[in-house]
Amino acid sequence: MTALLEVTDLCVDYSGLRAVDGLSISLAHGTIMGLIGPNGAGKTTTIDALCGFVPQVRGSILLDGHPIDSLPPHMRARAGLVRTFQSIELFVDLSVEENLLVATSTSRWWSPFVDAVAPRRHVHRDDVNLALDTVGLRSLATARPSDLSHGQRRLVGVARALASRPKLVLLDEPAAGLDPAETASLGQMLRNLPELGIAVLLVDHDMSLVLDVCDRLTVVDFGQVIASGVPMDVREDPSVISAYLGGGS
C-alpha cells in the first residue's frame, strides 16, 4: 500500500534562504505524524510548500500516489490536502458555519450565473455539522469569529480544514495560545481523526500534546530531518534533545 503523503528531497527557498533543504517525509494512511523542531527550522515553510503557498525549488510531493507539485493551492486542497494557519486566519465576514460551508462548496465557471438566477443550496451541510461536532462547536454555528475566544477560533480553524473531508490535514501550531484544558481536549479530538479517515501532520511545540497523539515524529532543524521514528525513540535521541527538547522534557 502506498503512503498517503510521500515527500522526496523537498527544497524551498524563503526570503533568500534555503528554508527547507532536502526534506523527505513519508506519511501512512490513518496516522498522525508530528513535525517538530526549533524555531525557524522550516516547519511552517514546509507546510506552505506542501500546500503550494511557496514555490519549491526541487523535490516531489505525492498525495495518494499522485504528484501534486504543479497544482495551485486550491487544487491541492480539493485533492484532499488542507491546512490550518498559525495565525488562524478565519473569514471574519462570515459566521462560523459559513466559514466551514465555503470550504465545502464547489464551483464551475457557470456557477455565478446559476446562483444569480436560482441560488444553489449548500449541499454539504452534513459535513459541516460533522466537523463542528468533531471540535464541539456546533452550538456556536451562527456566531461570528470576532465573538469567539482565542481557543474557540483555533478550533474553528481546525473544523474548517476538516469540513471538506480531506485525506490529510496539516495543523500549524493548533495548541498555541490554548490553556492546558483546551489543549487536552484538542488532543482528544485529534486522536479521533484517523477513525474518520483523516491523517494528520501536526506542528506544535507543546510536547505533552505531540507525544500524546503522534504515531510518529519527524524532527527538523535548518530545513533538514535530524531524526524520525516513534515518539519514544525520538525523545531519547541526543541530537533532538540538544537541538530542541532540552533537559526538562
Place this chain on the structure above:
Amino acid sequence: MNADSDEVTDRSIDATEPLLRLRGMSAGYGGVAVVHDLDLHVGAGEVVALLGANGAGKTTTLLTVSGLLQRLAGELTVLGVEPPMGGRFAREKVALALVRKGLAYVPEDRALFFGLSGREHLRLAARRGDGEAIELALEPFPALAAIIDRRAGLLSGGEQQMLAIARALATRPRLLLIDEMTLGLAPIIVEQLLPRVAATARSTGVGMLLVEQHVKAVLTVADRAYVMVQGRIATSGQASEMNADSQELAARYLGAIPDRHQAGPSVNLSESSSPEGTTPAERREDGGDASG
C-alpha cells in the same frame, strides 16, 4: 504630544511603594467589566506570575495596566503614575507616558513591525545613544542575534516572539509585562528563557508580571503568583508553595475553562469546577481589540 506632563498625575516614587499596584480594579470593553475587583502588586526585582484558564481575564488585566485599555473602577498605580479615565485619544497618551516611565509590555499579538529588520526594532526601542541596550536585549536570545538583520515579517513565529521580548528589554524597562512569553517557542528555549529573563529581572531590579500557560515552568522561576478565575483573583501566594501542589492547582483553577460545555469536544474534563456560565463579553476577552 507632550504626554508626560498633562493628564497624568505624577507622584514622587516612594522606595517602598511597589512598581505596580491594583486595588479593587475593574476593567473591560465597551463599558462592560470583564475583570472585577482585582488586588495585585508587583515590587522591584520581583517576578510575579498571573495564571488562569483562557478567558479568565489575564490579557485584559495586562492591557489595562499598559494603559491601552481604560479601567472602569478602582485604583491603579503604575510606576508611581495613576492613569486617568476618559478622553478619546487619552489611552494612547497614557500608554506613551507609561512607556516613558519605564513600562514595557509584550502583547499576545506581539505587535511587531513586519517591514523592519530585527536590528531596527531594537534601535528604535533603545533610548537614543543607548547602544548597550541592544546587546542587553539580545543576551537571552543567542539564536536571535544570527538573524537580527532579517525583516521581522520573514521570521518564524517563534523567532518573532523572541524579537518581541528583546524589543521590550531594549527599552530598559523598570516594569515588564509579558503575555504568553513562551507562545510558539521550542521547549529548549522555554526551558532556558524563563530562568534567564527572571534572572535579568532580579539583577536589575525590574519588576515582572508574566501571563503564562506553562504553569510549572513559570512557578519554578516566579516569586509569587495570582490565579484568576472568571475575571476575579481566586487565589494567590508564594510560587514555591503553589508549585508544590501544582497538580491540585491545575485541577482546581486551570482545568475548568469557563465555557467547557461549548468549547470542549466529546470529552468533558472537569465541568464541575466551572461555577457558572460566562457572558459573551467574557468569551470575547482574548480577542478584544487592544490597539483600537
Place this chain on the structure above:
Amino acid sequence: MAHYLQLSLTGLGAGAVVAVLAIGLVLTFRASNVVNLAHAAMGTYIAYVYYGLRNFNVASTQKGGNLVLPVFGVPGVVHLIDRPTVVTALAIALVVAALVGALVYLLVFRALRNAPPLARLVASLGLFLYLQAVMELRAHDIGAGAATLPLTSLLPNGVVRLGSVVVPTASFVLAGLAVTVAVVLGAVFRYTRFGLSTRAAAESEKGAILIGVSPDRVGLLNWIIASVLAGGAMIFVAGITSQLNPTQSSLLVVPALAAALLARLDSFAMATFAGLAIGVTQSGVATFQSQAAWLPSWLPNDGLRQALPVLLILVAITIRGAHLPTRASLVDSRLPVAPVPRRPWLWIPLLSGAAVVALYTLDAQWRLAIVVSVIAALIALSCVVVTGYVGQISLALYAFAGLAAFATAKLELAGVGFPWAPLVAVILTVVVGILFGLPAVRVRGMTLAVATIAAAVAIEQLVFNSPALNGLSGVPNPQLFGSNLGFLAPGAANFRPAFGVVAVVVLAASMLAVANLRRSPTGLRWLAVRSNERAAAAAGINVGSTKLSAFAASSLFAGLGGALLAYELPALSPQQFLVVGALAVLALTYLGGIATLSGALIAGFLASGGVLTRIQGGAAADTTTQYALSGILLILVAAFYPDGLSMAVRRAITRLHSVWLRGVRSRGAT
C-alpha cells in the same frame, strides 16, 4: 534620432514634477497608509497661495500679496504684504503648505488612523472634491481668472546644448531636485530615528506606542513634509505650463499615482525613476504619434502619449505581482459589513412598483430625475459587487459604463437594432471588464485601486477622446414588439415613462440577482476572498477566478447602466465619463453603504441630477458649493459611519424595532 532625444529630454521637466508628486504619494502612504488622491489638489492650493502673493504688476497699482484662504464662509483672500519678492512669497507659501499638511492630518486623517483603508481613500477623495471646489471659487479672488495669472517661472530660462540637442536648463534643474528629494527621503527613512519611527508606526501603531513612539506625532510630521513637497511641485509645474487650472492641476495626481504604483507605493527611488520615465516617454510618444502616419485616424490626438506609459505600468505590475499575498505581508483589508439582504423579494418589487407609478404620474423633470437615479444606482450596484462583496477597489467602473454607452450608441447609429446593440455592447463591456480585472488576480489592496484608476485613464485617453466618438447624438429610440421604449421625444412628451419602466426593470432584476448571489455559495466565496485570500486558497477556493467572476458581474451591471445612458442622454461626449466621475461613483456608493443593496439605491438617490436634486428644486443653485459640501460629507461619513448610511439606518431601525418590541411587551404585561 537626435530629434527624439531632444523631445524626450524636454519631457524631463514634466517628468520631474510627476516624480516629486509621486514621492509625496509614497510618503503619505508609507506614513499613514493613505493613498492621497488629494495630493496634487493640496499642492495646487499652495500654488494658488504663491501666485496669489506674486500676482502684481510693478507698473500698475495692483499690489499682490494676497493670501488665498481655503475655507468657506470667510473672506476669500487676506492682504498680507505689498509686492512680496519671490523668496518671501515662496517662504510664505511653504509655511502655508506646512499648515495645510498639519490641518489635513489633524482634521481628517488623524481620526481615520484606525479606519479601514477604503475609508481613508474615500476621505482623501472628499478632500479632493472640497479643495477643487474651493479653488474654483477662489480663482475669482486672486485675479480676473485662473488662466490669466502671471505665472513667471521660478527656474532659469537658459538652455543646455548636447551636440545638436537643445534642452532647457529648467528640465535638468527640476530632475535634479526630484532626485535629491528622493535620495534625502530615502536616507531619512532608512537611517534616521524619525524614518524608523514612521515605518514602525505605519506597520503597527500598538507596537509603536509600546516602545514610546507617538504615532500621532509621526503622522503629523509626515503630512507636513508631504504637503510642502506637493506645494513645491505644483508651484514649479504652474511656472512651466504657465497655467493654473484647479481641475487639470489636481488631476496631475493620476500620472503621479502611476509612477507611485510602479514603486509599489514604497520606494522613493523607484517613484522618481518612474516619474521621470513617464515624462520622457510621453514626450517621445507624442512625437512618434504626430509623425507616424500609419496610425489609425480614430486614435485621439494625445491618446498614446497619455495612455501608453500607464498601460505599460499596468502590465508591469501585473507580471510582477503574486497570486497570493505572502506570509510576511500584513494586508489590512477590512471593509464595511456585508449583510445578507433582508426579504429582497418583497421590497425590491415594491419599490419598483412605486417608481413605475411615479413615472406615470409625475411631470417630465421628475421622470428624468428618477431615470438618472435608477441608472446611477445600477452603476453603484456594480461597485457594491466588486468592491463591497469581493473587496477589490475598482475605480474603472464608470469607464466601463462609458464604454457600454459609446458602443451602444455607435452600434445603434450603425443600424444595429434595439435589443442587439445594447446586448453586444454589454458583452463587450464584460470582456473588457474581465481584461482589466486581470491585474486584480496578482495585485491587491490600494495598489489595485491605483491600478484601476490607471486603467480608467487608459480607456479615457485611448477610446473616449477619439474624434470618432465625439458628440454622438441621434441614437434612435429603442423599439420592441412595435412599442416605443424610448426616453427622448419632442416637446412635452419628452422623457417618456416607458423608458423609465425599462430602466426600473433592469435595476430590479439586477438587484435581485445580486441578492441571490450574496446568499449563494458564490457569495460566500466572494466574501471569503474579501476576508482572507490565503485562507480562501487553503479552503479550496480559486482566488483568481473568484475575483474575475466579480469583475465580470460588476462590469455587466456597469455595462447595463451605460447602455441605458446611451438612450437617456441626448448626446454622448467624453466629458461625461471622466475619471472624476468614477471617483464620484465610488464616493456615492461608499456614502450609501458599499456592501449593501440599499447602499446602491442611496447612491442613486444622491446622484447629481437625480431624485435628491429634484427634491431640492431642480438644478442646484451652486454646484461648486455642493461639491465642497459633498466633499466634507464624505470625510464625515468615512470617519463616523464607515459602514455607510444604509447600515446606519439599518441599525437605527433595529434599535427602534427592539424599543417597539419592548413597548409592545410591556403593554402586553400590564
